[in-house]
Amino acid sequence: MSHKLPNLGNNPSSTAAGTTPGSFAKKSHIAPGPEGRWTFASPDTPGMPEPSSKTAWDFLPDGWTTEIVDQEGSSKPGETVFRQSDETLRKVTFPADFKPITQLESARLGIVTPEMKRVAERESHLTAEQVRDEVASGRMVIPANRVHLEHQLDPMCIGRASKTKVNANMGASPVSSGTHEEVEKLKWAEKWGADTVMDLSTGGDLDECRQAIIENSRVPIGTVPIYSMIIGRKLYDLNLDIILDSLRHQAAQGVDYFTIHAGVLQEHLQYVKDRLIGIVSRGGSLLAKWMIDHGEQNPMYTGWEQICEVMREYDVTFSIGDGLRPGGLADATDQAQLAELSTLGELTERAWRKGVQVMIEGPGHVPFDQIEYNMKLERQLCHGAPFYVLGPLVTDIFPGYDHITSCIGATSAAYHGASMLCYVTPKEHLGLPKKDDVKQGCIAYKIAAHSADVALGIPGTRDRDDELTKARAALNWEKHFELSFDPDTARAYHDEDLDVDTDFCAMCGHDWCSVRISKEIVEFASGKDDDYKWDRAKVSAALSEEQKEILAKRGVLSPEEIHKLASKTKNAVGAAEKKASCHSDYTDAETAQQIQNSEIVELKVD
């Protein structure tokens, strides 16, 4: 994020602040989890699948037991009792020689890791113990490969108790891009708020690109390892040994999470033939072809426990891929997708038994009305493992604008149950995203994630919105832009029409500014706040290089006009120039009003 959210304390956000709630009855709520813990959740529309009554505690490794007990016990080898964040005491027994490696394993032993502490710092509404307990329940993951932690990784979490996260995809393809460009996109995605980044390279030097991205990233890195598994060999020759070698290699490089399409089974393929667009997942289609060619089950499914052992060694988190996700509205929520989702639930249980952290990948094209159902079915079948959703797009007919069609679906998905949103850029379906597409995709998804967090009432998330509203009420443009997610764009658009900060804007002009008039009518809470008081009109600073570029790309001003905005000084835009004067370039609001009245239109509101 370009600006850190001001930390203004925990302010529950889903009722109107400073007012009596009146007859407003609907609120999202904090739903107690099956074990007395809590997550943020939307109320269920009638007909939604019930949440699973199980958590990762129900899928412990062989030889483990757990129960809630009344008193703290002895700490003999192979046994621990610890106080959970809901004040209950949990006793866990385990093989005496067991050493925890993954965050899940530590959490099961009641250990608060340094990564959990760091996560709690970043999620100011959570304690480290709550983070631990959410991880132990399987409802939260901390994707942090032990190797990546030795580089620059700043640990973060994904789960329903925490703020919604955004992933940005990048990676070279055989026809476009290279390592240097991808690292540049990585830094750019981090700047624009990506919480994790997936390197989906299928072209160029995959190994080099992956290494460079891991070394340069502060955010967790995910990959889809099947891509590198089949380069240089025939798909037919893929087998479990190659799969395990390849996973081990990438895990040793420091990849934090792997998308593994182990849920696409032979028996699911019959459901694909009636679809309009078959299989659109690359991993899914490759494995489907492999199964047909061999007449055998998906080797990632049959070899799941061996894969889990590689994952555990480095604490790589599963992102169990949805190889049968729908590729268009027509295929959404169909039998292929739902059959696979059920298998993903089974794989989740098996991974938890091996101590590996799990998230589940979710669909990419879903009509708006089906999103809640999809989210709540996952909560049931996969026991609340964090749901990591691509979009979803809510219409298919707007290629070039799919960052928008999908961020609508993403907002609803995050509100109804998704924990991480995989961005979609304007280039989706058309080509590989360029740098500006990465920015547009990130921003659309920060909008989705933030809006959902506000709607869910995650403490503190609406504070920045309220601060900006106060700045707006006070007509304090500088603060307004400072609080904006993309201050340069906001400033550039404002200055395009009116490069002076007055107590009105070019949208309505001085006399028509409702906020200005409203200020005369009543005293606002914020109006009394000296921090937000608008002082006097002043010419904005000349456009920065970045703002200049934004207006240039926008293409509605000529280069000369932009140059003028960029190089302006008080003299250059002053009273001497007729054109400038109608843009209220005077520093004095009264003079601006006077000019407007005399030159443009007569209007007296007082």
Add this chain to the structure above:
Amino acid sequence: MSHKLPNLGNNPSSTAAGTTPGSFAKKSHIAPGPEGRWTFASPDTPGMPEPSSKTAWDFLPDGWTTEIVDQEGSSKPGETVFRQSDETLRKVTFPADFKPITQLESARLGIVTPEMKRVAERESHLTAEQVRDEVASGRMVIPANRVHLEHQLDPMCIGRASKTKVNANMGASPVSSGTHEEVEKLKWAEKWGADTVMDLSTGGDLDECRQAIIENSRVPIGTVPIYSMIIGRKLYDLNLDIILDSLRHQAAQGVDYFTIHAGVLQEHLQYVKDRLIGIVSRGGSLLAKWMIDHGEQNPMYTGWEQICEVMREYDVTFSIGDGLRPGGLADATDQAQLAELSTLGELTERAWRKGVQVMIEGPGHVPFDQIEYNMKLERQLCHGAPFYVLGPLVTDIFPGYDHITSCIGATSAAYHGASMLCYVTPKEHLGLPKKDDVKQGCIAYKIAAHSADVALGIPGTRDRDDELTKARAALNWEKHFELSFDPDTARAYHDEDLDVDTDFCAMCGHDWCSVRISKEIVEFASGKDDDYKWDRAKVSAALSEEQKEILAKRGVLSPEEIHKLASKTKNAVGAAEKKASCHSDYTDAETAQQIQNSEIVELKVD
């Protein structure tokens, strides 16, 4: 819309086509209205306000009666019996000398007007009789001033039984724009799918601008007449005579609907003082000031029946303004807003008694979780009069991107009950929209309206999505772009990376194309369809001027690169050039694959 939706028949849209619905349980439904008619509606989340049990039939003028009867009656003066679209017979009695003027009055007499017939043509899932009955119930309006009908107006409807509509605002302000520019924006908004346009001019020659917009528009035109009422006079001097004169003047010009802020009452102002940003409606703030200065009630409220008489004379439709709409998330769904909404319900009843068509304006900033409640409260308090909603924005901190923040809210609003969506452009809060902003605003809102219609299952609305999915499955790029809402942008983005139409795209490249691989695995329904069969790779036509401009504004290619794309021929991009070859500029897919394999990366999937 730039392309007419292909009329492919009525295909109910909210289940997966061509598949067994499987365990998918949640569907939006067609809810029978209180009188046995129907509208499209989302299922109610628990706690939502019940729909009103009344319709416009409960608010007939004095001297009228109505009842459902068993047999067709005589047609004596002052009495009519007609068969409704649900097959029931309705008897209506009325003063014998009554002559209907408005669409509502005609509908009450069972008359199907030419405008209703035209609306039924445009809403292929509705009959003219259904349109009439929806208008009679007050759940639908046809904003068609009798004067505007003599120009180029093409009648349309707004209501829950029909497709969701989009309004684009324009109009000069004292600091920006003029008549010519506004007419140009009007044509541009029509091109990009605006269903109605509001002229919100507060600067320039208002009368001339309004006249020009009415004469040039095929879509209904709305205005906020208070703007012109107070130009050239002091707000304090405003009175009912001036109001009526001004309305009569604009009605005679041909304006189709008026926003009138009659719901802001003296007793509501106490609720404003605790808000973060007070009153953000221009009309609302002006009337509030008037009431405080005079110590009197809102003259538009007290003079409502006289205003209705002016409206009726030309069949101008009310858009009853929400002068107390929230200006930030913090103020959403507060007492000020809800108290006014209750008054809007009262004004609706009073307008219906005068035979005038009504829609209700709705809020601009609402957290995502509160949208359904807002929509369903209107359905209760205003008896289902069409809800015309601005956005709403679901977060405040993304100025410069408010077409996106608001189209998220607009999709949810349309799904839960809004009938028309007032667009928001990227310039919202910052300045007056320019031509490109109008386009971006329109497209974001066509996305919202269309996505909601698909989610509601309005027959036929998903057909174009499915056609595009089929074209995508067949890797038929030409059809893909033809079916896109903005073909030039889609084509330009595609050609930016790969200006040849092959059986893959630059996003994944040949070997990684899941759709291509998937085609090898199973036979798709669409794969067998000769209409969609992909034939052979071919170089796309050179970029059009419009596509060239799109890439230029995009700013990620140099002018030289764009020029190359724009002026290319087979020779210019052929094998001779090393750079071009990596972009697969060959017309032959096998050669492209070969180059890719040898030059970029080795991969064999077969």
